[in-house]
Amino acid sequence: MDRVGRFSAEQWKEISPYLDQALDLEAHARERWLSELKALKPRLAADLSALLATHAAVDAAQFLECSPLSPGAEPVAGQQFGAYTLESLLGRGGMGSVWLARRSDGHFEGKVAVKILDHRGVAAQGAEQIRREASLLARQSHANIARLFDAGFGEDGQPFLILEYVEGIRIDEYCAGRALSLEARLALILPVVDAVAHAHAQGIVHRDLKPPNILVTAHGVAKLLDFGVASLISKSASLTTSASIAKTAPLDAALDAPPSLGMTPAFAAPEQIRGETVTPASDVYALGVLLHLLMTNRHPFASETSTPTQLIRAVLTDDASLASESVAASSSKRWVSGDLDAVIAKAMQREPENRYATAAELAADIRRFLSHRPVHARSHSWIQRAAMLTRRMLQRAD
Amino acid sequence: MSDTDLNTLIRSSENGDAKAREELFTVLYAELHNLAQRQLRRNASLTLSPTTLLHETYLDMSSRGSTSFPDRARFLAYASRAMRGLIIDYFRSRSAQKRGGEFEITVLPTEMPQGVESDAELQRLGDAVDALANIEPRLAQVVDLKFFCGLTFQEIGAAMGTSDRTVKRDWEKARILLQHELTET
Numbered sequence: 268m269d270r271v272g273r274f275s276a277e278q279w280k281e282i283s284p285y286l287d288q289a290l291d292l293e294a295h296a297r298e299r300w301l302s303e304l305k306a307l308k309p310r311l312a313a314d315l316s317a318l319l320a321t322h323a324a325v326d327a328a329q330f331l332e333c334s335p336l337s338p339g340a341e342p343v344a345g346q347q348f349g350a351y352t353l354e355s356l357l358g359r360g361g362m363g364s365v366w367l368a369r370r371s372d373g374h375f376e377g378k379v380a381v382k383i384l385d386h387r388g389v390a391a392q393g394a395e396q397i398r399r400e401a402s403l404l405a406r407q408s409h410a411n412i413a414r415l416f417d418a419g420f421g422e423d424g425q426p427f428l429i430l431e432y433v434e435g436i437r438i439d440e441y442c443a444g445r446a447l448s449l450e451a452r453l454a455l456i457l458p459v460v461d462a463v464a465h466a467h468a469q470g471i472v473h474r475d476l477k478p479p480n481i482l483v484t485a486h487g488v489a490k491l492l493d494f495g496v497a498s499l500i501s502k503s504a505s506l507t508t509s510a511s512i513a514k515t516a517p518l519d520a521a522l523d524a525p526p527s528l529g530m531t532p533a534f535a536a537p538e539q540i541r542g543e544t545v546t547p548a549s550d551v552y553a554l555g556v557l558l559h560l561l562m563t564n565r566h567p568f569a570s571e572t573s574t575p576t577q578l579i580r581a582v583l584t585d586d587a588s589l590a591s592e593s594v595a596a597s598s599s600k601r602w603v604s605g606d607l608d609a610v611i612a613k614a615m616q617r618e619p620e621n622r623y624a625t626a627a628e629l630a631a632d633i634r635r636f637l638s639h640r641p642v643h644a645r646s647h648s649w650i651q652r653a654a655m656l657t658r659r660m661l662q663r664a665d
Numbered sequence: 666m667s668d669t670d671l672n673t674l675i676r677s678s679e680n681g682d683a684k685a686r687e688e689l690f691t692v693l694y695a696e697l698h699n700l701a702q703r704q705l706r707r708n709a710s711l712t713l714s715p716t717t718l719l720h721e722t723y724l725d726m727s728s729r730g731s732t733s734f735p736d737r738a739r740f741l742a743y744a745s746r747a748m749r750g751l752i753i754d755y756f757r758s759r760s761a762q763k764r765g766g767e768f769e770i771t772v773l774p775t776e777m778p779q780g781v782e783s784d785a786e787l788q789r790l791g792d793a794v795d796a797l798a799n800i801e802p803r804l805a806q807v808v809d810l811k812f813f814c815g816l817t818f819q820e821i822g823a824a825m826g827t828s829d830r831t832v833k834r835d836w837e838k839a840r841i842l843l844q845h846e847l848t849e850t
Contacts, residue, residue, distance in 0.1 A: 269799035272845025276800045283801070283838070290837060318841050325840045331812050343717065 274314075282314055289315055290322070342383050347371055348427045349419050351381055363425070367432060379416060380432040382496070383425050401428065404494065407469060411462035413492045433490045435482030442561055449599055450637070452561045457633055459489045460554055464627035466494055467547040474545055476553035477534040478560070533569055537583050537617050548619035551629055555614025555622075562603055563593035567615065587615050606636050609645035672733055678743070679735070686743075693747035696722050701751075715748050715814045738824045745809035746798075752813050753791045756784040793846040797839060804839040807832060 269276050285304070289297055297319070305312035324330075342364065346353050351368040358365045363384040370377065401418030408414065417429040436444065438459075442452050459481055463473060473480075473494055480492045532540065536552035539545055559567045567587035569578045590611045591604035610632050616622045623629040623644075632642045639659040671692060677685030700722050723740050734740040798805035803825070810816045810824065818836070822829045 269796070271793075271796050271800045271842045272849045274800070274842070274845070279800050279842075286838060286841075287834060290834065318845075321841045321844050322837065325837075325844050330840050330844060331808070343721070346717070346721075 348381050348421050349417055378432045380430045382428040409462050409465050411458045411490055412494050413490050433482050435484040437478045438481040438483055438489055439478040441483040455489055460626050460630040462491050463550050464630050467625045472547055473550050532579050540579055547625045548622045551614050551622045555611050558611050559590045562590050565593045606642045610642055613644035689743055690747050693744045694750055697747055697751050719744055741824045745814050749809050749813040753787050756787050793843045796846055797842055804835050807835045808839045
């Protein structure tokens, strides 16, 4: 005969509706209800008590709650996300994977990049917020920022973002590969700084500016990827412990903790590493690191041998050396030292309030430098100002 | 198996033919397994969730034309039990391989469910779900969909045409009965 445990199908049919009722009641109301039932149907009440005791045990042990088979689902080619069908894997990172995709209905030819986020840590209540913020980001449009077209949740519940697909080369590799002059590098990065300034004016902070997120297209245009994406991710992952550890723990704990989501230690500002509030000045810091890197081909703190912990410690406690100190060729050294050194150093100040407040101010100073005007990062003596004026006049005479 | 045969099986199962039902499970098991193997050959580095595997199998079967599950929900109702079988066999073959057995479906996640110590225990759980199915099939289906297929309560509710709340309640009752079955037999 069919049984589960000691219950036959018949017995279960009788007990089941009572169990429903019992499970609906609060603990003490349930006690009273059970004792009343006991007077009427002692057998049934005894069975119910046993089942409810099992329920408490099952609940405490989280029996069957963790299926290894749920989430963590890996997307596959051909799978649909929104109106798009995945074609091939472009890359995989700690936060998920990026796919090349095409519109499923053949509506228009455009290729897009679909970023599929690992959804562990994304709480259900976060979903609506992600959607709202994504639609805000999707309204942004700038020639040097890759568009975010859409965001949503896939079949398995993973959040995904539909982004403009940019074919290009990382800005640092592009500069090195073409052996661009320092002036050309500065001219290439300037629109990127402008793009960041544009976003800052809309109240959007990038949070994760770094060479892999800045691609130069075949037309020589630098495009910023993943604008605002880091903030979507860190918000959705705010339940994970690493973020909260970073928020409250002292320095040493922060060093031992895994880097929190949505930033890269090599380009993160000190306040970002400490898990404090991220502001436009944090992006300014990252742009400073980027400028240093493009001018010198070296990271201001990291060497090839430094560990992430050493790097983080240096960012938190050391002053970066002047960019010109890392430049070998003497003509370049002369070009960088002085004003450009001052601009980069101001962008990379450890305290956010000592940096340029926004990327717009940084861009303005880069423009001043390129047109031989005194930069705001540096107070100039009248002799220096006179020298600059002469250079400007000479340039005009050319 | 031709589409006509498969459709006959689906129809007979829907009409309560127990033998057709068993055959249909066998067919679906083979479908899930074949697709998993195909994915494995295509991209060996990926793991595949049961949810995705179910989804792909459904698409694959419906794209072959005349196969007619009344809807995706009915497909899930049958396929989730087949998936349970596949998962249990998978873990069994994995431990068999450790002992020198032959094959492995590496596309599935490689960790044992938490709280399930061995493939033998997983097998016992599977048997308990079978016993549960004899008493109240709906509860067993919730366990298959939730535990063995990794669906969320919302997804199960949508698939079974009930509210999340009902699914959640069924899940609680199913867990109680399974625990009873596992400790008292």
